[in-house]
Amino acid sequence: MNTTHRCGLALVLACALPLSMAAEPPATGAPAMTAEQKAMMDAWTKAGTPGAEHARLGEQLAGTWNATMSMWMDPAAPPMTETGTSTNSMVLDGRHVHMAFKGQFMGQPFTGFGTTGYDNTLRRYTSTWVDNMSTAVMIALGDYDAATGTYTFRSEMADPAAGGKPIPIRETLQIIDADNHVMEMFETRDGAEARTMRIEYRRAK
Numbered sequence: 001m002n003t004t005h006r007c008g009l010a011l012v013l014a015c016a017l018p019l020s021m022a023a024e025p026p027a028t029g030a031p032a033m034t035a036e037q038k039a040m041m042d043a044w045t046k047a048g049t050p051g052a053e054h055a056r057l058g059e060q061l062a063g064t065w066n067a068t069m070s071m072w073m074d075p076a077a078p079p080m081t082e083t084g085t086s087t088n089s090m091v092l093d094g095r096h097v098h099m100a101f102k103g104q105f106m107g108q109p110f111t112g113f114g115t116t117g118y119d120n121t122l123r124r125y126t127s128t129w130v131d132n133m134s135t136a137v138m139i140a141l142g143d144y145d146a147a148t149g150t151y152t153f154r155s156e157m158a159d160p161a162a163g164g165k166p167i168p169i170r171e172t173l174q175i176i177d178a179d180n181h182v183m184e185m186f187e188t189r190d191g192a193e194a195r196t197m198r199i200e201y202r203r204a205k
Helices: 003-015 035-048 052-061
Strands: 063-071 080-091 096-105 108-119 124-131 138-145 150-159 165-177 180-189 192-203
Touching: 052 096, 052 108, 063 096, 080 108, 124 150, 138 165
Parallel strands: none
Antiparallel strands: 063 080, 063 192, 080 096, 096 108, 108 124, 124 138, 138 150, 150 165, 165 180, 180 192
């Protein structure tokens, strides 16, 4: 391992500590950082510091929400409907919104966990999702349209019924107002996109 790689690893480990600790000057007698090392440390610190995007996510999504779900197995047929509750909280010192969802799906208890955040380095929004009806992890990247108050995420899902064939997924999250937002999910199969889910969230009083 060369010197650059060793320094890079050391900085990654340092940034796993609280940023305030990582930013402290070296102890008396310790060798001073080189300009290259300081630049790397500054870059990691900037990448790990929550900003306006994280604050907006917290303002828009944190809280307890009552959910009304509509799910389409066949786009031409009426949707199945269920209800649930989502408890969202800011975690990791304001870096991510953590969602804990409980409800029903096809008459069975349904539990899921997700995160929504913003990657300062990629300059993209991030989304993850896991639940008790799948062993998969859905990971998506997205952007925000301030004019419409809409986040748009894109990802892929391995279809178990088609031998793991990747299915393109588009998900939108529109902020209606401080007490309402709507998530919609679309799948593309055989070149045609169809809506498969819509969840309306209303802030619990």
